[in-house]
Amino acid sequence: MTIVKTELNRRSFIKSSLLTGGGLLIGFNWLAAACSTSASKGQSIPDEWFEINGYLKIGENGVVTIMSPNPEIGQNVKTSMPMIVAEELDVDWKNVLVEQAPLNTAIFNRQLAGGSDSIKQSWPGLRMAGASARKMLMDAAAKKWNVPVEEITTELGILYHKNSGKKAGYGEVASAAAQLPVPKEVELKDLKDFKIIGTSKKNVDGHKIVTGQPLFGLDYKKEGMLIAMIVHPPAFGMKLKSFDATDVKTKPGIKDVFQIKIFNDDYKPQWCDTTSFTELVAIVGNSTWEVMSAKAYLKVEWEPFADYKIAMAGWGGDQLVNVPAGLESTAEHNAKMTAASAKPGKIERRDGNPEEAFKEAAKVIERTYTAPFLAHTPMEPMNFFADVTADNAVLIGPIQSPEYMEKTLAARLGLPLEKIDIQMTRMGGGFGRRLYGHFMVEAALISQKVKAPVKLIYTREDEITFGIYRPAYHALYRAALDDKNNLIAFHVKMGGVPENALHANRFPAGAVDNYLAESWAIESNISVGAMRAPGSNFNAVAEQSFLDEVAEAMGKDPIQFRLDLLKRAKENPVGEKNDYDAARYAGVIELVRDKSGWEKDSAGKNRGVAAYFCHSSYVANVVDLTGDKDNPVIQKVYAAIDCGIVVNPDAAINMTEGAIVDGIGQSMYGQLTFSKGQPDQDNFDSYRLIRHTEAPKEIEVHFVQNEIHPTGLGEPPYPPVMGALANALYKATGDRYRHQPFIKNSFES
Amino acid sequence: MAIFKLKVNRKEYQVDVDPSTPMLWVLRDHLNLVGTKFGCGMAQCGACTIHLDGIAVRSCITFVDSVGDKEITTIEGLSENGDHPLQQAWIEHDVPQCGYCQSGQIMNAAALLKANPHPTDEEIESAMNGNICRCGTYTRIKAAIKTAANS
Numbered sequence: 001m002t003i004v005k006t007e008l009n010r011r012s013f014i015k016s017s018l019l020t021g022g023g024l025l026i027g028f029n030w031l032a033a034a035c036s037t038s039a040s041k042g043q044s045i046p047d048e049w050f051e052i053n054g055y056l057k058i059g060e061n062g063v064v065t066i067m068s069p070n071p072e073i074g075q076n077v078k079t080s081m082p083m084i085v086a087e088e089l090d091v092d093w094k095n096v097l098v099e100q101a102p103l104n105t106a107i108f109n110r111q112l113a114g115g116s117d118s119i120k121q122s123w124p125g126l127r128m129a130g131a132s133a134r135k136m137l138m139d140a141a142a143k144k145w146n147v148p149v150e151e152i153t154t155e156l157g158i159l160y161h162k163n164s165g166k167k168a169g170y171g172e173v174a175s176a177a178a179q180l181p182v183p184k185e186v187e188l189k190d191l192k193d194f195k196i197i198g199t200s201k202k203n204v205d206g207h208k209i210v211t212g213q214p215l216f217g218l219d220y221k222k223e224g225m226l227i228a229m230i231v232h233p234p235a236f237g238m239k240l241k242s243f244d245a246t247d248v249k250t251k252p253g254i255k256d257v258f259q260i261k262i263f264n265d266d267y268k269p270q271w272c273d274t275t276s277f278t279e280l281v282a283i284v285g286n287s288t289w290e291v292m293s294a295k296a297y298l299k300v301e302w303e304p305f306a307d308y309k310i311a312m313a314g315w316g317g318d319q320l321v322n323v324p325a326g327l328e329s330t331a332e333h334n335a336k337m338t339a340a341s342a343k344p345g346k347i348e349r350r351d352g353n354p355e356e357a358f359k360e361a362a363k364v365i366e367r368t369y370t371a372p373f374l375a376h377t378p379m380e381p382m383n384f385f386a387d388v389t390a391d392n393a394v395l396i397g398p399i400q401s402p403e404y405m406e407k408t409l410a411a412r413l414g415l416p417l418e419k420i421d422i423q424m425t426r427m428g429g430g431f432g433r434r435l436y437g438h439f440m441v442e443a444a445l446i447s448q449k450v451k452a453p454v455k456l457i458y459t460r461e462d463e464i465t466f467g468i469y470r471p472a473y474h475a476l477y478r479a480a481l482d483d484k485n486n487l488i489a490f491h492v493k494m495g496g497v498p499e500n501a502l503h504a505n506r507f508p509a510g511a512v513d514n515y516l517a518e519s520w521a522i523e524s525n526i527s528v529g530a531m532r533a534p535g536s537n538f539n540a541v542a543e544q545s546f547l548d549e550v551a552e553a554m555g556k557d558p559i560q561f562r563l564d565l566l567k568r569a570k571e572n573p574v575g576e577k578n579d580y581d582a583a584r585y586a587g588v589i590e591l592v593r594d595k596s597g598w599e600k601d602s603a604g605k606n607r608g609v610a611a612y613f614c615h616s617s618y619v620a621n622v623v624d625l626t627g628d629k630d631n632p633v634i635q636k637v638y639a640a641i642d643c644g645i646v647v648n649p650d651a652a653i654n655m656t657e658g659a660i661v662d663g664i665g666q667s668m669y670g671q672l673t674f675s676k677g678q679p680d681q682d683n684f685d686s687y688r689l690i691r692h693t694e695a696p697k698e699i700e701v702h703f704v705q706n707e708i709h710p711t712g713l714g715e716p717p718y719p720p721v722m723g724a725l726a727n728a729l730y731k732a733t734g735d736r737y738r739h740q741p742f743i744k745n746s747f748e749s
Numbered sequence: 750m751a752i753f754k755l756k757v758n759r760k761e762y763q764v765d766v767d768p769s770t771p772m773l774w775v776l777r778d779h780l781n782l783v784g785t786k787f788g789c790g791m792a793q794c795g796a797c798t799i800h801l802d803g804i805a806v807r808s809c810i811t812f813v814d815s816v817g818d819k820e821i822t823t824i825e826g827l828s829e830n831g832d833h834p835l836q837q838a839w840i841e842h843d844v845p846q847c848g849y850c851q852s853g854q855i856m857n858a859a860a861l862l863k864a865n866p867h868p869t870d871e872e873i874e875s876a877m878n879g880n881i882c883r884c885g886t887y888t889r890i891k892a893a894i895k896t897a898a899n900s
């Protein structure tokens with residue numbers, strides 16, 4: 001048992017009164033009953049709730065409601081975060097209801113879906129919330145029975161006093177417990193005593209999902225609500241010149257058409273603000289189809305903008321970002337990237353004397369890898385509900401970064417932070433796209449103008465052509481071998497439009513005596529941002545494919561080659577800033593080797609291997625495939641993962657399977673290209689996503705069992721499978737797949 | 750605008766909408782049946798799948814004036830108590846990630862099983878190929894359909 005100081009304070013109680021009365025998504029009106037809690041498992045709803053702390057309340061009948069603080073984007077935190085609280089509370093999971101918490105930074109830390117950090121960062125806080133509530137219930141029972149609290153034990157929501165034979169359900173003392181002070185320190189369970197964490201629990205929204213109950217932002221409705229859509233410039237590099245709404249306004253159901261301006265002139269955007277299209281035309285009407293069809297009748301003139309600079313408040317302080325004028329094209333990007341890669345880059349890390357080693361090498365292997373822009377395409381298009389009045393703003397919908405967008409909204413609407421009320425709905429995916437909440441500002445400004453509640457809806461075309469894309473990437477890798485085929489130097493030069501993907505201190509840095517990492521970037525006016533495992537989603541493919549080629553040139557088994565490098569990095573690391581744990585890295589490679597039968601069972605198989613470390617977790621994959629160049633069939637994918645303690649194993653497997661399918665899909669088919677600033681793809685007839693027939697026939701997932709506190713899982717299983725796939729494709733076809741998408745889109749001919 | 754009489758999930762409704770309105774928006778905006786989802790609006794993703802007389806169609810391109818007296822079934826009406834064998838299998842396999850595509854997947858799978866109660870893996874894959882799951886739950890969807898087919 002561990003004793004920790006609690007960080008919950010009185011404030012948690014006072015502010016938490018905001019949460020009482022099941023007070024989420026109150027505005028759902030006719031949808032309210034369906035939306036607020038996960039109550040669908042036949043639990044009886046209590047007559048009265050007692051708020052123990054901001055994370056949980058207990059009913060007189062012992063049913064517990066646990067708040068899930070972070071946005072749910074499909075990563076299943078709405079189940080796994082409450083599981084952690086329930087574990088320390090020591091309650092029967094069958095008696096737990098879950099509610100999505102609204103944004104409330106006074107109670108909850110880091111209400112963000114990003115960086116694979118929800119569980120990792122909240123692990124201590126969630127445990128503490130459960131443990132301190134348990135302690136308060138024990139204190140209340142001790143008082144009631146007039147016995148020392150040390151003699152009280154709990155099990156599955158029941159308090160016991162062994163000596164007197166007394167027992168009471170949590171519900172019976174909840175009212176008294178709610179009056180007690182928060183304990184200064186609490187005991188946390190030993191990991192070996194976990195009963196909920198480490199067991200598979202079903203998605204708390206599962207029943208609602210399969211019966212089509214309202215859950216998503218797009219499903220939200222309120223009496224008197226209008227529907228809004230935006231019209232944005234057709235190309236990056238363009239801005240609004242003028243518009244004529246005469247025709248649109250004559251269309252049935254159309255209420256208003258006007259211009260909105262996303263930022264005030266003196267506003268300094270933060271990282272989650274998007275500056276590509278800041279002046280838009282809004283069309284507001286009664287129903288979705290009326291607005292959607294009227295959109296075509298808007299007459300708009302666009303004009304190219306001139307170069308400008310914008311001051312952005314970034315993670316590392318303010319940054320002056322150059323936005324070049326021009327209507328860019330993919331052909332031009334590719335030519336610029338090739339030219340930039342031929343020049344020296346900015347040196348990001350240098351160990352030993354790489355230049356000399358390359359000069360002395362008996363053999364130099366040099367390869368170039370590229371990947372195109374990608375659009376996020378979450379299944380639920382961007383949307384948001386806003387109801388803005390003179391002194392208050394309510395925003396309800398799918399957002400990954402509510403804490404940050406609250407600041408943007410407060411600045412733009414001229415309201416204090418506490419007057420911005422943000423409620424998060426379940427998200428139909430996000431993959432990073434919903435970190436950039438310009439659509440919330442748009443919805444708020446439209447509601448403010450029309451003085452009515454409004455739901456803003458993007459079409460799929462809006463979503464793809466107004467993207468915050470994964471950048472286009474380029475990498476040059478070089479390896480120097482001596483005359484005995486030893487690896488003596490390693491060089492990576494990475495670039496991209498408008499940023500590169502380099503992680504200079506990651507493997508194989510630390511494993512090679514002579515190492516050089518360089519970077520470059522090409523300015524662009526195309527908006528980019530985080531997409532599932534940013535940077536890593538390219539590095540893993542390029543680096544792991546290159547290592548496969550190097551191993552082949554050295555005449556080594558690709559797994560043994562990686563293990564040898566990691567042995568070196570562990571025993572005698574080069575440099576000091578290596579940001580991975582070589583033993584854990586090797587651990588997942590060994591696990592995937594054993595589980596896939598790599599040593600005994602590889603004959604006659606087209607298999608490829610890859611491993612990668614990102615977001616604090618380690619993942620290795622083996623991919624087996626059959627078929628040929630035009631029609632590869634992925635038979636099986638093995639995954640070995642070290643993400644520390646796994647909270648909800650079956651859900652973790654589900655997410656891993658999804659990341660593997662996503663990785664295969666994006667690397668095989670994903671690409672967004674540009675002509676004259678305009679995306680060439682705008683819906684699923686031209687932007688190709690992986691489908692049922694293309695998914696792997698089988699996926700087998702293994703977790704390393706350890707007692708390390710949980711680390712990320714939303715992103716880490718995504719990057720390495722692409723490298724393993726490229727290496728398996730080589731085995732099947734004899735061709736190296738260095739440029740994504742691996743399979744040219746069937747849409748092109 | 751025109752008045753249309755519709756039979757949805759065994760209930761009669763009347764709506765006054767433009768004849769070119771897709772059933773997707775009639776269901777979502779006018780009948781408050783929001784289980785049918787909008788994903789692409791052009792018959793590419795399957796999120797909007799409903800049944801017309803038991804046949805799976807994409808409601809985003811099924812215009813209200815083309816429905817006539819055909820019976821419409823949406824995810825909300827697939828079963829009385831949310832216990833269609835597919836819905837149960839979906840829970841058993843804990844299929845959803847974000848969940849957004851799943852009502853369309855289930856409706857498409859329901860039409861498949863009606864026409865072909867014991868499909869092979871290949872038949873499942875090709876019948877389901879028009880339904881995108883951006884979260885990549887394809888292997889679980891297939892497993893759940895097989896479980897439902899065997900129940």
Ligand code: FES
Binds near residue numbers: 787796
């Ligand atoms: S919304 Fe109808 S198929 Fe995509």
Ligand code: FES
Binds near residue numbers: 847851883884886
């Ligand atoms: S579960 Fe998210 S799109 Fe299918």
